[in-house]
Amino acid sequence: MSSPSADRYARQRLIPDWDQERLATSTAVVVGVGALGNEVAKNLALAGVGRLILCDPDTVAASNLSRTVLLGPDDVGRPKATAAAGALSRIAPDVTVETRPAELVAGVGLGELSDAGVVLGCLDSRRARLRLLGRATLVGAALVDGGTHPWGGEVRLRLDPAEACYGCSLTAHQRGESDLPWSCAEIRPDGPQPASIVSTSIVAGWITLVALRVLFGSPPRYRLLRIDGATGDTAPVTLTRDADCPHHRPLDGPVHPLPLDHHATVGDLLEALPAGAEPLAWAAFPLPGRCHHCGENHAHLTAQPHQPAQPHQPAQPGQPPRCRRCGRAVRLRRSERLRDADPALRLHDLGIAPGEILTVQTTTEGERFQWHRLRTVTHPEHRPTAPTSV
Numbered sequence: 001m002s003s004p005s006a007d008r009y010a011r012q013r014l015i016p017d018w019d020q021e022r023l024a025t026s027t028a029v030v031v032g033v034g035a036l037g038n039e040v041a042k043n044l045a046l047a048g049v050g051r052l053i054l055c056d057p058d059t060v061a062a063s064n065l066s067r068t069v070l071l072g073p074d075d076v077g078r079p080k081a082t083a084a085a086g087a088l089s090r091i092a093p094d095v096t097v098e099t100r101p102a103e104l105v106a107g108v109g110l111g112e113l114s115d116a117g118v119v120l121g122c123l124d125s126r127r128a129r130l131r132l133l134g135r136a137t138l139v140g141a142a143l144v145d146g147g148t149h150p151w152g153g154e155v156r157l158r159l160d161p162a163e164a165c166y167g168c169s170l171t172a173h174q175r176g177e178s179d180l181p182w183s184c185a186e187i188r189p190d191g192p193q194p195a196s197i198v199s200t201s202i203v204a205g206w207i208t209l210v211a212l213r214v215l216f217g218s219p220p221r222y223r224l225l226r227i228d229g230a231t232g233d234t235a236p237v238t239l240t241r242d243a244d245c246p247h248h249r250p251l252d253g254p255v256h257p258l259p260l261d262h263h264a265t266v267g268d269l270l271e272a273l274p275a276g277a278e279p280l281a282w283a284a285f286p287l288p289g290r291c292h293h294c295g296e297n298h299a300h301l302t303a304q305p306h307q308p309a310q311p312h313q314p315a316q317p318g319q320p321p322r323c324r325r326c327g328r329a330v331r332l333r334r335s336e337r338l339r340d341a342d343p344a345l346r347l348h349d350l351g352i353a354p355g356e357i358l359t360v361q362t363t364t365e366g367e368r369f370q371w372h373r374l375r376t377v378t379h380p381e382h383r384p385t386a387p388t389s390v
């Protein structure tokens, strides 16, 4: 007896240039599982993309539910990526979904971005977009990125680090640390963007269309598309390369495979690297704190630096952790040097992502940096289930 999903794709197999088998063996990384990410992940899964990696550090809030097809009231408080994966396994049981309820840098390694057929940016802030653009650039990953405004939005495609990019369209000041929610209409730049499922699903449809054409090896010629439902104007816009834009430099050398994954300890990593090598994390991690009032050590404060934010408990940067002995504030130092970390700590606990490519400073003459890649291990949230006997 054939599997119930055997002819699930019969209609779309008839589409010119469609290649169902190619989709089935493809991986797409979806960064951001909010409104856009829900629609895009749903589209990719229904189309039959074989493997999805969903990355989002946030948990579901009730205000997400008007625009998130994969999330329901029972999901409030759960990680968005995990909750969305559950829904995907019901609507598209053939698709393998891996979840990364973490910030991008801790969630998806550069090696995974490099291996993916396409990376989808479904983010709502300029800073998060630039961070993803920067990481995609390092490994030359194909990036499709979108954003909505009330009656339309934008879709951007970046295939090669040499091409003009989203960063080129910003001023140097905008490329700085600004974290304002982005909108091409610049409506209420200081507050939450007005948004509905309408523009979300339109833009997500375009993002998915572009991503599928990238996976089929026939990407569109445009790199920026503006969609305006109010006027009916939907058209490609030319992006111009800005010579000062920093998002055009990929890693400049061979990537050496490591015999370790992100569950290895810092000590294991140091043993696997050449003597004197100085491995660096892409994001600083906290070091053990020591209370300078009473001298108490606070090793426990270093654990889990990349926990997803809890709902209704926004981070309070003005409130450092308190000393458990004397109750005064403990200031934690941070470092990117993995040699500064406790060698018994696992790389994952320091925010190192699966399949990460680590920068390693070397003492070799004439060579400053090497690139070393952690092995990829997969822990899918949902794997297609084997057909059961009838």
Ligand SMILES: [Zn+2]
Binding pocket: 163, 164, 165, 166, 167, 168, 169, 241, 242, 245, 246, 247, 248
């Ligand atoms: Zn650029």
Ligand SMILES: [Zn+2]
Binding pocket: 291, 292, 293, 294, 295, 296, 323, 324, 325, 326, 327, 328
């Ligand atoms: Zn103290």
